[in-house]
Structures are given as structure tokens and as C-alpha cells.
Amino acid sequence: MNPINVMVVDDSAVVRKVVGEMLAAAPGIQLLHAVADPLLALERMKRQWPDVIVLDVEMPRMDGITFLKKIMAERPTPVVICSTLTEKGAETTMAAMAAGAVAVITKPKLGLKEFLSESAQELVAAVRAAAQVNTRRLTVRPASQLPLQPVAKLTADAILPPASETRALPQTTERVVAIGTSTGGTLALEEVLTALPRVTPGIVIVQHMPEKFTAAFADRLNKLCQVEVREARHNDRVLPGRALIAPGGKHMLLRRDGAQYCVDVIDGPLVNRHRPSVDVLFRSVAKHAGANALGIIMTGMGDDGAAGLLEMRKAGARTVAQDEESCVVYGMPKEAVKRGGVEKSVPLKGIDREILAQLTIR
Numbered sequence: 001m002n003p004i005n006v007m008v009v010d011d012s013a014v015v016r017k018v019v020g021e022m023l024a025a026a027p028g029i030q031l032l033h034a035v036a037d038p039l040l041a042l043e044r045m046k047r048q049w050p051d052v053i054v055l056d057v058e059m060p061r062m063d064g065i066t067f068l069k070k071i072m073a074e075r076p077t078p079v080v081i082c083s084t085l086t087e088k089g090a091e092t093t094m095a096a097m098a099a100g101a102v103a104v105i106t107k108p109k110l111g112l113k114e115f116l117s118e119s120a121q122e123l124v125a126a127v128r129a130a131a132q133v134n135t136r137r138l139t140v141r142p143a144s145q146l147p148l149q150p151v152a153k154l155t156a157d158a159i160l161p162p163a164s165e166t167r168a169l170p171q172t173t174e175r176v177v178a179i180g181t182s183t184g185g186t187l188a189l190e191e192v193l194t195a196l197p198r199v200t201p202g203i204v205i206v207q208h209m210p211e212k213f214t215a216a217f218a219d220r221l222n223k224l225c226q227v228e229v230r231e232a233r234h235n236d237r238v239l240p241g242r243a244l245i246a247p248g249g250k251h252m253l254l255r256r257d258g259a260q261y262c263v264d265v266i267d268g269p270l271v272n273r274h275r276p277s278v279d280v281l282f283r284s285v286a287k288h289a290g291a292n293a294l295g296i297i298m299t300g301m302g303d304d305g306a307a308g309l310l311e312m313r314k315a316g317a318r319t320v321a322q323d324e325e326s327c328v329v330y331g332m333p334k335e336a337v338k339r340g341g342v343e344k345s346v347p348l349k350g351i352d353r354e355i356l357a358q359l360t361i362r
Helices: 013-025 038-045 064-074 087-098 112-118 120-131 185-194 213-224 278-288 306-314 332-338 348-360
Strands: 004-009 029-035 052-055 079-084 103-107 176-181 202-207 228-231 242-245 251-257 260-266 293-297 318-322 344-346
Touching: 004 013, 004 038, 004 120, 013 029, 013 120, 029 038, 029 120, 038 064, 052 064, 052 120, 064 079, 064 087, 079 087, 079 120, 087 103, 087 185, 087 213, 103 120, 176 185, 176 278, 176 306, 185 202, 185 213, 185 348, 202 251, 202 278, 213 228, 213 242, 251 278, 278 293, 278 306, 293 306, 293 332, 293 348, 306 318, 306 332, 318 332, 318 348, 344 348
Parallel strands: 004 029, 004 052, 052 079, 079 103, 176 202, 176 293, 202 242, 228 242, 293 318, 318 344
Antiparallel strands: 251 260
16 A cells, blocks of 8 residues: 655644654654645645645644645645644634544643654554545644554443443433544534534534543534534533533543433543543443434544444434445444444435434334
């Protein structure tokens, strides 16, 4: 296979050096250039266009958002945002995601070199995922040299036991929709949630995203949607007309409280190398909602959610996957289909109808 050609655009010399070294050290990845600003990047791109761009958002001469919109208009290209872990950085990054970026890697203001070296695996994984993006679905809206050690891939067993090990709860008429997504999910969720009317079943969502960024993401969606969208807090009620997004860096689980549903927001190890994990959410929904639930798995890299969706289906829930044609990355839905957890696949534009159909099920 041809190597993934990557360009790094960041005004920090430390970032360019460390990120450039760790990408160059990764098998199957080739560093084309590491430049200090978008104008230099545009000059280099005239000679050879990269497969993936790792981009800072706050830079001199031309900011990252302007640069991103320019290349998406000219030639849609997978972009991984490398942003500071601050509230301001989160807001700017949400603008970048809305402009077509597919993933975000965080960086601190202090201890930058050490942090980037420790995050080598996450960065390399993000670049590999970006390289598999279906560029037709990218739309614009108005290191070290040390070998990378794989992180142990835990299952949802690390957080809670399977549904078969717990007693079934009494019946309730409350309906729940559980959604899991990753790469490409920010724009996909925006399309689904903005299409929903104010009256919908309660929705719980895991979108793979770092801490701080989920709050900015939820706030942005809340301003665009008729339904209430917010970052979940421990003990939040799952209510009709409300969508709760799992906080970055925390797992979110559904639980029953009498005839009502609530969420637990907890710490815990990475599951499927993610926190929050879709499998953790889906398993909790299988245990506590069963046939009262709809599970939806959408665009994303990897297999997080595939096992949990199968558990939901076995518990009597309806299950839906976003179809391949409309996915930015057909990874998570593909794995769920392969394992038998998907009742049917539908285009992105049809997912809102599947959610509303839950209102008529009794």
C-alpha cells in the first residue's frame, strides 16, 4: 500500500518537530512537510497535495479555520485538528469541525513536548482514521522514535457486567434512543438532531471527543436544534425532547430509577481504547431499557459499539446503522453489521425518521 502522506501546519516549532518525528516513525506514514503557517502550506501543496493534514487553529498570517475552508472548497482533504485544551480552543475547534475537520487531538499549553510524546499512539491512530475518510462526504457548512506500544483493548466488562447477569426491571412506557459515533460524527449528529422536532424520545449519545470539547459541541448543537442538547451530568434525567452527550474523558451509562431513566457519568478505564465508549453506553441500555430502546451506530473508525449493539438487539431493542454511502468512515457500522447487531441500515437523512418512529411504538 502507498504510504499516507501527511502535512503538519503549526506555528509551534516544538509541535512541528515532535509531531513530525512521531509521524515519520510510524509504519505506513510519510511526513511530507511541517510548516509554520497556512500560507507556507499552500505553497508546498502546489507541488504535492497531502493525504491528511494535521492543523493548528490559532496561527499568524492566516488562521486555521480560514485555511480549512479554503482547502475544503478547493479539494476536500481529511484534516485532524491539533488544538489547545482550553475553553477558547474548544470553541474554535467546534468551528473547525463544522467546516469539515474529521478529528481533534488536544495539546496543553505547558509540558507540550512530553504530552505529545505520550499521545503518539492517539495521534497516529487519528491520522490513520483520517486517511480512510470518504472525501465525498466532507462538506463545508456556512515523538519520539520509540516504538508505539499498543494500549490494552478492554471490553465493556471493565465497567459493567453483561445484561444476562442482572435481573430484568419492571415494564415502563418510556422510550430511549442511544447513538454512538466517532470520526465524521460531529456533522452527522448535527444533521440528525437539527432535523428532529421538539417532541422526541429521550436521546443519549456517545461521540468520541476529548474532554472540554464535548461541552462546546453540545452548546453549539443546542443553539441549532429544537430539542435540548447538553453535556450530560451525573444523575441527569433522560427526558423526551432532550439529548444528552457523554462528557469527554468519562463513561456514560443508562440506568432505571423507578419508571424513569437517568444517566450515570463515571470514571473508568478506556474501553475499546475510548472513554467515553459506545459499548459501555449500549450495554447499559440493553440492561436497563431492553425493548424500550433504539440503538443507532453511525460513522466512525474502529469497532466500538458493535458488541454493545448486538447486546441491545438480543435484549429486544430495535437497531439501526448508518449506511456505507452516507458515512465519512464506514468502520463502526460495518463491524456492527458483520456481528449481526444491525436490524437495518439507513442513509443519514433517514435516521431522524427512525428516531421519531419510537414515539409510535407501544
